[in-house]
Structure formats: C-alpha cells, structure tokens
Amino acid sequence: MKQIIQAALDTSFKGRIIQVTEALDRADAVSNQLIELDRVFSAMGFDSIIASKWHHEDVSSYRVNLDDVYITESDIVIFHSCGYTEHSGPWAARQYCTKVILYHNITPHELFSEDSDLYKFCKLGREQLAEFVPQFHYFWGDSQYNLDELIELGARPDRSFVVPIVVPPAPLVSFNLSTRKIPGNWVFLGRVASNKGQVDLVRLFARARKRNPDAAKHLTIVGGFNPSDDYYNRLLSEIAQLGLTQDVTITGKVSDERREQYLREAQFYVALSVHEGFGVPLVEAPLRGLPVLALDRAAARETMGGIGLHDDEDSLLQALFALRGNDSDYQDLVKAQAANASRFTRSSVSEKLACALASILPVKGFYKSVSVVICTYNRRDYLARCLDYLQCQSNPNFEVIVIDGPSDDGTKELLDSWRGRIKIAENGLRNLSISRNLGIELSQGDIVAFIDDDAIPFDNWIDRILEEYNSRPLLTKALGGPAFFAGTLRFQSEDIGIDRHGNAWLNIPRHEVGQGEWLRSCLGTNSTFVRHYLMDGGGFDEQFDYYLDESELCLRMQLQGALIGYAPEVIVRHEFAQSHNRKGRYNYDWKTIAKNTCYYVAAYSGLSGEELRSNLKQRLERERVLPLKGAFENGEISKSLYENALDSLKKGMEQGLLDAKSWPKTRKLKSASEPFSPFSLRSGYKAVGRDIPKLHICIVTKEMPPFVPGGGIGTLYYHLVSELLLMGHDVSIVVPGVEQKAVRQGPLTVHYTQSRWIEVPGMDAGLNHNMTWSITALHQVIRIHQERPVDVIDSALWDAEALAIAVVNRLERPPLVVRLVTPFSVVAAMNGWKVQPRVSRLFNNFEKELIENADAIIPISEKIASTISKAHRTEPNTRWHQSYCGITYWPLFDVNEDYNDLPELKGLGADHLENSKIILFIGRLEKRKGIDLVVSAVPAILASDPHARIVIAGSDPDGWQHHFAHMIPADAMHRVHFLGMISDAVKEKLLARAYCLLFPSRYESFGLVPLEAFVHGVPVVASRSGAIPEVVLDDVCGILFDENDSDMMAGAVRRLLTDERLHHRLSQGALARVRKLSSRNSAQSTLSIYQTLISNPEAIEQ
C-alpha cells in the first residue's frame, strides 16, 4: 500500500469515487478488479464506494445498494461495462457528475449462436455501449485494445486511459496442496464459450497426442458452463468423438485452492481464445511458473507483452514440442512472462490510475487566483461599498476589474480614486454581456468571479471559491452560491435550475439537477467560471444586454459537457438595488425581458415557426401580462404604465425573434496583455480563517427582526448578526416561538424556542415569565452546543434573558457576553410604571446577578455604563468593554417599496420636498422626546428661512398637533406638516430628502435615529442628554444644545439654514461619523472582545 500512496495524486479532491456494476460477484475478474480498485482508491485517501444492483453474499461487505446512493456534482462515477446492464448503466449515465466508463470488453455477439443468451447479452450490451459513450466524460479500458473500441464509438482520445486489471502475486499454498508439475498436463482457464475456443483447444490437444501421447497426457478446462448451452454440448460431443473422455476434464467453477492446484500441476497453459479484452489467466499462469502459449488474437498481445504468442495453431504446437525438450528455454519463457506480469501489480496499476485521475482531478492548489469582475452603471455608492468590503477578503490572491457602463453619476470620479489598484474599462453601451466579456478579456486569474455592484461578498468568498474549485473534478467549469437578500437575513435563492426554455427553478433540490430537462444555473451576482473555458467558448452571448445572460452561458456550457457546481458556502449579500432596468416592483425593462426570453427560447427549445410563436405568446401572457394586469386592477400601477408594459412586451417578442436569426452572438475573446494585478487588502484587518478562527456565536434575544419583531435591541442584533455572517462566522439565534423549530440559512440558524410556563406562587408575572424564558433559553443553548460547540454566547441586559446561563459555573459553559442597555429601573421610571418595591428589587437583582456572572460586559455607550453602575452600585472593571452599536452606512431602499420614490404624504407634495429645506422630527410626539421644545422653536426656525419646512413624523397620542395650531401663527402653519406614524421605508425616503434632523430627546441610551440620519449625510440638531453627545459630535456632524433649551435649538437650526458652508461641513461629518459607527466596526470591536474570552479562558476566572 505504501507504493500506492506514493503513486497517489496530490489533490484536495473532496468528492467520492463511486464504482458501479450491475452485480458484484465472487471469483469474477471484473468484480475482483472493482474490489482491487476500491482498495487502491482508499489507500490514495479517497472516499471510495462500490455500488451494485445485485451481489453475491460472500462480497456483500464490499458494496452498497445502487438505489441508496445519491450523487452530487462533486463525485466521480466509474461504470464497469462488460455486457448489457438493465440498472447500473442507465443509472450511471443519468447522473450529474464526472462519469467514467471502465470498459472490460463485450465479446462480439457474432461469436455466439443467435439463439443463445450470450448472443443477446453481448448484442444488447454493445448497442447500449454505443448509446453510453456520448453520455460519459472519461474512458478507461483495461487494455488499449478495449479503449480503441470506445474511441471508435466516439470517445475523446485525450480523455481515454488504459487502467489494466490488477493481477496479484501468486498466493503461498498450503503443504497438502500438490504443486509438482506433471509433464503432458495442459490447462486452460475460462468460462466455456465459443470466443474462448475450447473446442479448438480439444482438437489441438488431440493432434498433439497423436504426435506424441506423452506431450498431451491431460487437458483441464477450468471454468463455469451452462449445461444447456450449444457450445458446451458441442465441446462434449467433440471430446467424445475424439475418444478423449478420460483425458479431458471440464471442472466447472472451482474453489480458489483447486484453481491454484490446476495452475501449478500443469506443464503448459494453452489458450486458443479468439477474443479476450484482457485475459487475466495469461498473466496469472507465469506467476506460478507456468508458461503460456496463446494465439495472437484480440488483446492477448498487449496483455502478454508479445511473449509466447503464435499466429496459428501449427506454430503454437511446434513451440510446445520445442519447449518440452529444452528446459532452459522453458524456464526463460516463464521468466520473461513473469517479468511482463509486473506491469499488473497493484503499484503499477496504481501509477496508471493516478495518471488517469490526473486528467480528472486538479492537483493541490491548481487554481490559484481569482479575477473579480464588477459591471456597474450609475450606482456609485453601491460600487464604493462593494470595493470597500472586498478589502476585507481573507485570501489575497485576487484582482478586481470594474467595467463601467456609460455612467454619469460620479462613478468615473470614484473609479479615478481607485486607479492603480484595480483594472478599469469602459463600455459605452448599456449591455451587461458586453461588459462581462470586457471583464473576461482583462482578467488574468484562474477563475473569473462576477459580483454585482449592489452586492457584498462574505470575507471568505475568494478563499471558498478557490477551495471549492480545487476540491472538485476538473469538469467543473462554473460554480455558484447563494445570496443573502439584504434586510431579510434570508437567502434570495439557493441552487437554481434552468431548462432549454429559460425556465428557472429556484431552490431546485440537488438531486433534480441533470434530471429530465433541468440543468443548473448560477445567480448572476455570485457566479464564477474557469477563465480559460470562458475564453475558449466565447464568453457571454452579447444579445443579452440584461436578463438571462448568465442562464444562457450556463446552459450552453452544460450542453457542451461542462459541469456547474453549487457551493452553499460561497455566499454574497445582495441588495437588489434600483437600476435603469428595474425602477420599481412592476417597473422593469419589459421590452428587454421579452426580447431576450424569446431569443433564448428560439435558440434552444427546438421549437420553430408558428409553434415557437404561440409558445412564446402564452408564456409571456402567463408570466408577465397576468401579474401586471393584477397590479393594474388593484390600483398598484397606472393605466399608462400598464399599457406601456404590454406594448413593450409585444415589441420585445418581435425583436427577440428577429435577433434569433443571428444566433449565436458570441465573439472571439482576446486576452489583454495587462498582467495579474493583486488587490490590496485593508491593513490590520483580522480576517476569519487567516488571522482569527471561525466562531460559532449564539445569541439569546427576544427581538430579532425580521424573525421576531422588536425594538432597539432587535435592531442592534440585526446589524451585528448581518456583519458576523459577512465576516464568515456561524451564528445561532435563540428566539421565542410558539413551536420548537430551527430555520437554517447557510451559516445562520434561528432556533424558535417554545417557552414552557410554570407559575411560581407569589411571584410577579413579568418576573416569572423572564425567569422561565431564561431557563428555556439555557436548555436550548445546551442543545445547540451539543450539536456544535458554541464559542460564545451574547445577550442583552433587558429582561435578563441569559440569567440562567450566567449562573452556571463559568468554566462549565461557553463564555457569556452581556450588552448593557437601559436597565429596568430607568425604563420603569421613564414610563411611569408603578412596580411594587419587592418586585422592583427582584428585577434589579436579576440584572445585577447577570452582570456579575457574565464574562464580558459591553455597555453600548459611556452614558449607559455610568447609568448602570449607579443603578446597581457596581463599579466597571476589566470585564467591561464599551462598544457602540453600529448600523450599515448605506440606506436600504427596497424594490417592494418602489425604492426611493416617495408618494405625496398628507399634503407634503413632491414640489415641497424638492424646493424646501426639510427640518425633520421623527419619534413619538411626547415630552420625553422633546416635542414641546420643537413647538417653542418652530416660529423662530420658520422665520429664519422662507424655504424652511418642518416635517413631524410619529404618533401623536397626546394631541400635540392641536397645541401647535394654537401656538404657531396661522401663516407659518402651512410650513408645518404632521405625517403621523410612518413606515420604515418612508422614514428612509424622508431622511434622504431632509436638510437636518431635530433630536431633542431627554433621554437616550444610545440614539439610533441620528445614526440613520447620518447615513444620508443629514446633520442632527440634538439635545445634550443621555448618550446623545457620544453619537452626535458637536460641530462635527451636528449641533448640540443644552437640555430643555429650545431657543438654543432654534439658534442651531438657524445657523444651519443660513450657513450653507457649515451645513456642508456637518453633512460630510455626518457621513464620516456613520462610517465610524458602522456595523462592521461595531462587529469588529465585539469580535475582539469575544477573542479575549476564547483565547484566554483562565482570564474569566480572575
């Protein structure tokens, strides 16, 4: 086995090698070879399996049931062919993976009588083989003779390899076995069949006997037979006619021991076979000191290395007589033939096998580099973000190529700032496929990876891409992965099926790919390809300016025999941002969609003429017209939009059919001379897998949007989880639910946990609830930990959710991090909750206990740290690490909310928004939020600028709108707008249009609203209370005023309104501030806290 390992290929292949046969038998050359190869593959370190439909009991431990094997595209299936197969052949042929035929030869049926079973078996077998060849990728034969047959059937010579049968050395024999050579004893091994020539052999034996009875004393034919077979009966009658009944033995199937004895007692092995694909006994005999005399037919020459072959029976007989009389010649022949046998030892065959595998599998590190191609058009901010995040990749072996469409939104200026660090090209046309092809031509990496400008790659994206390609067979020419849909923490789609009609099957089950009409497609925003394959194949079809572009390429590649992989761990986050093709939920570029659908279907469906036309009409009606009609009837879209859409669909169809006449529109790609230009990574950034280990983080929270609705804590964890996932960590979240279930989306698992209620008599209901939940959560975390060890647990102070976890001895649980948010006592006081003192004490004790037992404490602001230490009379110590919350530094505009389109809001029309300076207040209209200060400041604010307009959004439970009407002069009131409650989407859109934000709140533990304003570069005029001054830096990104001082607030707004330069400076400051308080920075600081706990568990004890 040692030699085999030396011969083994140095590869990172992680798939399985599955050898398939119809029946695994004992004492059968093909079955023995399956078992031998299985041993060799295992010794080489591969995951090797034998699968068969039928089997002999003696070999049952070597195989699994064919029907129980599920193949993935990473596997290699080796189908052993030696005749017609009802199950295994068709099964192997329909798998979507790398497929090898190992051909052991099917005897030409003409050699058998027409009514025999063998005739049928071989005839059907050869017909089936011809059908199989185009469906397999690689072709192995145990001799060149066999391989030539496959090549004649169409097998690619460059993918054809000889993998001979392993012939093990002769076994040692037991003492009671006679091994003395008996002169005049002939032997032949092989099933009784006409191609083996046993009848001729008996005749030759008779001839020899006639010449010299001592030269041919006995002939033993070792092999099975079918008593009703014609040839067998012919053989019997021949023996009888020649009077040889006593001198010829037909043994039937014998034990291995008997077989050994026959071989060792004989003087000559004589073979008159006219057709052998290999002929194992021809190699076995010399290994037992027995010379072989055979006819030079079929593969015999190849197997025997040309030694001991004869053109005809006469010369064979002559040689036999000559050898009888010359012992030294006899020994020389045996020696030469035994030397030839060394070609079939395990180690020799392993070398051949490694050679054959080398054309199927990549050697370790074969794929070394990636070219990331981003095609962009008028999405400067998204592009900036994508480039920003690319700097956090853990694997540095990639370059970045940006192809800019005819952008006029500042993208060119952005790209100028990146010049020298990335490759840049321009495409004057708004055509994605042309852009992509330009990107391919500029690329020098082994792999070309496309990511959309509105997507963000996971930190391990490049690393995973290279690892996936290096661990899969070389036929994998493309690879895709899932995309997290921004804002939802759910996959936009996972695996995707595509057919010749351009129908897509989102989340196609893996085993359906390759079955029926379905092949695989990739998500355009996360699709990768082998570069040389793209270059050779002409890349993208430039018809596809948008829509079906990557689908067509994927289909074409697979029709040409390539495999496309799906890698669940190659992940990006995708925004689905607005573009010129996608302006809103029903506002797409319908003409292009129809045009390219029709082109695709015309090219690949096989339909034509009227049939094609009516198929397309129905298709567009069903998929496009009906939903639009529904939207129109529901009043979601206007009549003109609807009618335009119908018209566009119609025009698109005609155009597509016309374009199809010049299909395909691929072109010869030319590689640019620019060398590979590695992207520079962010220095000092600690990447998962490179600098820090991947962690499994468990978060216990009652709020986790969008899974469980919530407030500030939910927002905090939503952003944290999003970033931890992007960084490449695994996250499990324990949230309350009505039933016990786990929702898994790649590295994220949400554990809905059913809390069981027990009532502690005399206990406050709220406390009782919190306590029960904390115990339930502990139970759930233990279960998660059992499945996969949890590295760190994170939970917030509110409701002491992690109390039960905290009180477990510190070394008997994973480390616990507690985030300090507003404590119960402060919330109760702010909300005026009347709580009995003993209950209040218990709530406080819960919190105190949690803080004392946690391994690390994260106050989300300095203010909250001091509030808590005052409330619980506890001093911050080394376990305390202050870390601000963070949010994504870009806005989230949703396709389902028509992106940034803002409908008229209660008298606040588009013209108001365009031509005014919007002073925005967002929050509940209540004193705690400082609405009274706004009322007092309004007249002064409005007086300072005629373009100022005050917009107040939020619920008004106390009727403040009424107060305003009384306190503000009527002529000013038309510049004050009350919107009431607004949705998150409207909030985002208003902030995008605001001039400044008022934030006069009297208490905040952090202040997320100012951060949300900073995202849009909106300066904030805020009160100097709570943690606000930590978020809003005075004169940097806003202006602070003293608590309760409305004059000072009005003055600050007036300064902003009248001093454009100040406004501009603070606006820039706001954008910089949110970059500083970004979710990535916040997650990084959280991680460094996690790290201290994990790398130094002893520190916890101190």
Place this chain on the structure above:
Amino acid sequence: MHVSDLLRLNGASFVETAYSIILKRQVDRSGLDHFMNRLASGDSKEAIIVTLATSAEAKGSRIDLIGLPTLIRKGGKSPLRRFLRFFSQIRDMRRQLARIEYIVSQQENILAGSAIHSPIMVEDRSAGHAHVRVSGDDLHNTLVSIQDSLSNTAYDADLFIDSFKKTIRSSPLFFVMSH
C-alpha cells in the same frame, strides 16, 4: 361588533382587529409596532380605539362599531379606570395594569412573529430547514424544581436569587464542555 367585543381582544390581535374594523385595512408593521409599544407603555385599549377612529385616515368612513361614539365622547377612558380615579391611593393601578398588559403583549409579540413566519418555515425543503424535536424532560424537571424551591422565597429578593442559582447549578441542564 360592539366596542366591548373589541376590548376583549389583547395585544396584536386587538390591534389587527381594530385596524380591520376602523381603518378597514390590514395593519402594517410600523402600525403594529407602534400600538404594541403604546399598550406596553401603559396606554389603554380604549385610547387606541379613539386614536384610530379619529385619525385622518378614518375620516369620512362609516365605522361599524357599536358604542364607539360614547367612547369617543369619554375620550377613550375605560369605565374601570374612571372608577379607579375616585380612589387616589390606588390611582397607580393604571400603570400596574399597563405593565401587566406589556407582559401579555410580549407573549403576543412572540405569537405574532411566529405567525408571520411559520408559513415559510414549515415548508419542506430537503436542503433547507432542520426540524428539531426536544424531549424536554430535563427542562421540565428543572422548571418543576425551580417552582418548588422558589415558592417560599419569592418575597425575598436575596434568598430568591440564591435559591435560583442553586437549583440551576444542581439541575440536569449542563453543557458538555470539551476543555
């Protein structure tokens, strides 16, 4: 429907039903969050009905809710709470009630969250979601022993925590740690 029927509902289902009767539409996320917060922070259900019924959105539409005009006249104060106002010493009962309502609303929140997402979750996708079954015996036993050991300590905060700690530490719930 009578106002009292509506008032019998709690939490999210109260807000949803109020929306469907008064505004004749489904509640949106932000609306639901807002009114759940109002309930949590002590606003009465009556007040919320009045807010909805007098909102700009409801203006001009006929609301089929018997007893609504009376409620609006009273300004959304419940009869119980008007009665309570006579007893100044227990005036804070309102806040107490509000807090209990907050606790209930939290439960409702869980229900609401699950109800929104479960149709997506339970769908059978071989590659997607693993369903976890919990025997729950350990959890159940722990909860029962907590119930026993805490019953007498619920009035003493320090004793309570001590007892809670001891019970958890001696419970069958433990992590299998590798170090």
